[in-house]
Amino acid sequence: MTRRAAILAFSLVVTIGLLGLQSWDVALGRVQRSAIRAIEERTGFVVKAIERAEFALLPLPRISLSQVAFTQRDGALAGEAVRVKAHLRLLPLFSGRISFDRVDLVAPRIDVAAPAGSDGITEWLSPALAEFEQLQSQSKIVVSSGSVFLRADGAIQSVVRDLNLVIDERDRNEPLSLSGSLSWRGVPTEVNLLWPMAGGNAKAALSATSPLLKLRFEGNRSGPGEAVISGPLVLSTPSLPKLLGWFGEKSRLGSALGAVAISSEIQVKAREVSFNSAIVNLDGERLDGAIKLAETGGRFALSGTLAGATLDLGRLVDRLPVPAVNAADTTPFDLDAWTSRDIDLRISVDAARLKGARLSDVATYLLIKKGRFETGLLRASAYGGNVKTRLLAIGTPAGVDVKIQAGLDKVNIGQAASDLPQLARLSGTAGVQLALDGIGRTFDELLGSFTGRVNLAARQGEIGGIAFAELLRRAERSPAQALRDWRQGKTPFETISANAGIAGGILALTEAQMTGQNYRFNLAGSALLRSRTLDMTALLTSPNGALKLPFVLKGPVDAPVFELETEAFLSPAGATLLTR
Structure with missing residues (x-):
């Protein structure tokens, strides 16, 4: 041995x-x-x-x-x-x-x-x-x-x-220290906690790591009395909707967000969390400001002001589960699902994108109370002009009362067309004013109740795909020749003006005219908001009014038919119209 x-x-x-x-x-x-x-x-x-x-x-x-x-x-x-x-x-x-x-x-x-x-x-x-x-x-x-x-x-x-x-082992007044792993709602998670067990100022820390969440906090809990926890927090998630779902929160508005990361100095009080000097990254786009989460009267409330360089508003809107406007959809509006939490959020960015459009100096907001939803653009510059919008929905016994307002002023359409392909055939400077007010339990009721107005004005531009002046010259020489290749070329215009009233879900043109150096084009008729169809007629006339060519504009708004009324000017009776 x-x-x-x-x-x-x-x-x-x-x-x-x-x-x-x-x-x-x-x-x-x-x-x-x-x-x-x-x-x-x-x-x-x-x-x-x-x-x-x-x-x-x-x-x-x-x-x-x-x-x-x-x-x-x-x-x-x-x-x-x-x-x-x-x-x-x-x-x-x-x-x-x-x-x-x-x-x-x-x-x-x-x-x-x-x-x-x-x-x-x-x-x-x-x-x-x-x-x-x-x-x-x-x-x-x-x-x-x-x-x-x-x-x-x-x-x-x-x-x-x-x-x-x-x-871990501890003596009286020493902090509780624990670490380990768990699985909650099917998600494995690693946790570490240092929690003070006594009054006075003491260190507190928490970290959690899972496929849905990475969180790290190191700060202090102060006392005695009502405890206040403060210190730096870093939190990130690859999908905020999934993270909210993990905590049992189903938020329609939350679905607008994807990957989110927050770095902030936080202060936690009873039923209130403040994020001060916060840096918020939404899919890699940084916003700075302050946010507060609170519970008031049993309702969760979020408020804050954020500012940044860029923000893709279109991406946020596209993620929302917004139903398509369809009169055939008889599903009742569920405004309560959109207003289950109080929100007062203001965001300002130097540049933003919205459905392809580029905006600058943007200030937008979201204001929600129980039974009330409001959002819009307080201001935005776009293509040399300005844009403002407002959407307000309020729950009433008769349904949801909806108010829509939009305004575009001095917008250069040619510049906008570089980002919006649907405007590729247009140029000029335009302004639009829209105001709608309606109430209903379904899209059919809402569209059928809309009242309001639309005003459009444009100047010094062109419309591609048709040459009105050339069409008039051809028709004057030979009506039959006017039917060939009339959907080519461009039509310069000096002014466009259109005014329409909306009542009972029907838009009626009260005045619509486009003028150029060698023509005048007038449009009249109506549009049904429920079916989104057009039923309009137009008249193209020479400057002296000696030659008049009639058109029809009918069909769905997305793909209407715009045609010459050939029978009206090729028939013997129509020949009189050509020279009247």
């Missing part, structure tokens, strides 16, 4: 001898009672029942309890574990006392009593944390392969599975 082995053997013999000299009874009943009492003192758990107890000294002193039922003293937490292993401290055994430095809960099933109506993790876990805070000291607690059932009024609110957690 080597000298080292001899020393170890001698030490072991001495240790066993010292233990044997103690007067404490190693009868299993007493060990079990002592172990239970020590576990309750060092963990805050009250043991209600056990099936079997085992005690062993070698290789290290330990007590193992099987099928253990336990609860916290205030009843906020209760459960059962397949096995509880308590690792004894060696030195206290020399004096006949039982003390633990670690308690393992193997495959525990834990029930946490949550306040009725609560829906947040903080409210669920606050009673359990308060019980830990009352302990004089706490052993290291290791939870492996556990499950946590969060219940309110006996009903399960949520379940945490695959819980593997280490709660």
Whole structure:
């Protein structure tokens, strides 16, 4: 035997001898009672029942309890574990006392009593944390392969599975430190928490990592009195809608956002979180400002002001689950789903994109109260002009009252056409004013109730795809020749003006005229908002009025038919029209 082995053997013999000299009874009943009492003192758990107890000294002193039922003293937490292993401290055994430095809960099933109506993790876990805070000291607690059932009024609110957690040993007033992993709503998550258990200023930290969330906070909790938590926060998610869904929040407006990252100094008070000096990245586009989340009168509220260099507004709008305007859709409007949370958000950016259009110096807003939805552009510059819009929807007993306002002033259409292919055949400077007001429970009712007005004015431009002046010259020489290739060329115009009134879901042109150097073009008729169809006639005349060519404009708004009324000017009776 080597000298080292001899020393170890001698030490072991001495240790066993010292233990044997103690007067404490190693009868299993007493060990079990002592172990239970020590576990309750060092963990805050009250043991209600056990099936079997085992005690062993070698290789290290330990007590193992099987099928253990336990609860916290205030009843906020209760459960059962397949096995509880308590690792004894060696030195206290020399004096006949039982003390633990670690308690393992193997495959525990834990029930946490949550306040009725609560829906947040903080409210669920606050009673359990308060019980830990009352302990004089706490052993290291290791939870492996556990499950946590969060219940309110006996009903399960949520379940945490695959819980593997280490709660570090601490003395009174020392912070609670835990780390581990869990699976919540099917998403595996790594967590680390440092939470102060006493009043006054103390360090607090939290980190969480999952496929849906990366969060890191290191700050302070101040007290006594109402606790205030403050410090830097970094949070990111590849998909905000999925993250909200993970927390049980179904938000139609939230679906507008994709990848989101926030870096901010936060301040957390009771039912209020402030994000100060916040940097918000939306799909890589940075916005700076301040945001506040609060709960008022049982309603969640978000408010804030953000500013940045660029923002793709069109991308946000395209992601929203907005139904297409269709009179055949008889589904009632669900305004409550869009106004379930209060929002007061103002965003300003140097440049923005909206459905391909490029805007600059943009100020937009979103204002939501229960039963009221409002959004629009407070200001925006576009292609040498200005743009303003407003959409307001208010819930009423008769349905949703909708008001739409839009204004474009001095917009260069030719410049806009480079970004909007649908304007490729147009040029000039234009302005549009639109005002609509209607009420209904469905699209059919709403479209049929619309009243309002539309005004259009444009000057010094061209319309591609037709040459009115050339058409008049051909028709004057030979009416039959006018029918050939008349959809070619361009028509310069000096002015375009159109005014229309809207009532009962029908748009009626009260005045519509385009003038050029060698022609005048007048349009009259109506458009049905419900079916989105046109029923209009037009007349192209020479400057002196001697030659007149009639047209029809009919069909769906997306693809109307614009044709010469050939029978009107090729028939003998029409010949009179040509020279009238």
